[in-house]
Amino acid sequence: MRNALILSALLLAAPVLALAQGLAPGEARVTPVFDHPLPDLPGRSLRGVLVEYGPGGASPPHDHAPSAFIAATVLEGAIRSRLNDGPERVFRAGEHFVEHPGDHHAVSANASDSAPAKLLAVFVVKTAETVLTTPARR
Template sequence: MFRTILISAAVMIAANATTFAGDADKESKVTLVFDHELPNAPGMSMKGVLVEYGPGGTSVAHTHPNSAFIYATVLEGAIKSQVNDGPVKVYSAGESFAENPGDRHGLSENASQSKPARLLAVFVVDTKEQDLVLPYR
């Protein structure tokens, strides 16, 4: 069932796009594609975010709301990622990783300089949270 939700969220690409600041040719595109309040967890929602990277694309270092647990699956290409002070890892299409509340995502970028990459990040987060990606300073 969770896989069905992930696939449905990826297919339901909607408006509400946000792009990170930086070099316009290397910015990632972030789009909210799914938003549903959880009936068995009052005040919490599941939100799906599609992150698209062009060749060599990157996201600025960031965190997420303190209530957010994130499960991310690479849909296309390969993503280079580092969470907190952990190792830098490359995740290929079909591979997944998680971020716990309070984690810092210091590195998130397309591992390829010639092919695009996409990932779907599924958040379990306080319903009131609107800003899901917060710059890390």
């Protein structure tokens, strides 16, 4: 089922990925890509979000919906990421990381000051939770 979910997410994201435009240095853009209830998991949905960073772009520290399990795949460039109090890591195109419910995303940024970066974040989340990201409360 996991592979089917990932394949579905990528197929649904293809039209949005094809339309994405470049960003100016320091800019960040988050675009919802899809939102589908999971028929085998009542009360849960699969949601996809395209996160794009211009050169040097970053998101402020943030938290996600309490029930959110997230698989993020870097589509282009390289992304710096740090969860909770763990080490900061760089993920390159084709690599992925996961976030568990309750994780704090302390760093999410383009690792390059000269090239753009993109990632696709796929959420498995309670359908009733409509706000996926909130500024850090810590």
